[in-house]
Amino acid sequence: MTTKKEILKYAFIQTLPVLFGYVFMGIAFGILLEEAGYNFVWALFISLTVYSGSMQFVLIGLLGGGMGIISMIILTLSVQCRHIFYGLSFIEKFKAMGKRGWYMVFSLTDETYSLLCGMKIPEELNKKKVFFAVAVLDQSYWVLGCTIGGILGSFIGFDTTGIDFAMTALFVVIFIEQWYSFPSHIPAIIGICCGTAALIIFGANAFILPALIASVCLLLLLKNTIVKQDDCQEACE
Structure with missing residues (x-):
């Protein structure tokens, strides 16, 4: 307790x-x-x-x-x-x-x-x-x-x-x-890439929302891959 x-x-x-x-x-x-x-x-x-x-x-x-x-x-x-x-x-x-x-x-x-x-x-x-x-x-x-x-x-x-x-x-x-x-660095890499791309395309005053939308979509698409990487790393440990 x-x-x-x-x-x-x-x-x-x-x-x-x-x-x-x-x-x-x-x-x-x-x-x-x-x-x-x-x-x-x-x-x-x-x-x-x-x-x-x-x-x-x-x-x-x-x-x-x-x-x-x-x-x-x-x-x-x-x-x-x-x-x-x-x-x-x-x-x-x-x-x-x-x-x-x-x-x-x-x-x-x-x-x-x-x-x-x-x-x-x-x-x-x-x-x-x-x-x-x-x-x-x-x-x-x-x-x-x-x-x-x-x-x-x-x-x-x-x-x-x-x-x-x-x-x-x-x-x-x-x-x-x-x-x-975290074993998988995919979420972090996605965040960096989407944030950088959105900053270049939309500028400093309007990049947050597009970056978030892109990040969420990619994370959903790669969800299974990320989970598998985490599971494999935990199994190895």
Whole structure:
């Protein structure tokens, strides 16, 4: 019988890369929001209710721009539409989590999704509870960073040039961890190739959705091959 402490400890270790990325990015958001005229209370509220790094940074510009509700909804969908693909692969798992499943849907960010896909949870731990702990910890890091940034921004002036690279570094760390954790490198190679091709064809502002669609299609086509590679590697070990 595993304890909550063991589950929390495992989830915390798994989310350490997210901790550093989210806290620094959250601080950047809080500082920028403070510079836009909104104190740390707003940073806390937005990070609790919106909880979307890319959309929160876009929101800073929208707050004083007078954009209409319809336009804002369309913009939000265009920025966050990739999450549709994330949710599809976890529908059944989240349903099985009962009321906690609703929070899992809300909290499924890029980084949380990467962790949930890449973790090899020990058999003695409750998988549903580990998933929930990871999601809660990830949002806690983000809320903490945003709040700290809002507080610091009200007292100290910051040059935030380059701080957004923390998110790029976070994805690199997660990618490397998954590369070494899984026997088959086909999913990673597909992601690199589709992302690069979409970036060249569609440009930096519109490549995410085409890259995701292409990646999902190729993964579905090569699903059996990937599974066979994993099974063969596990048998050899």
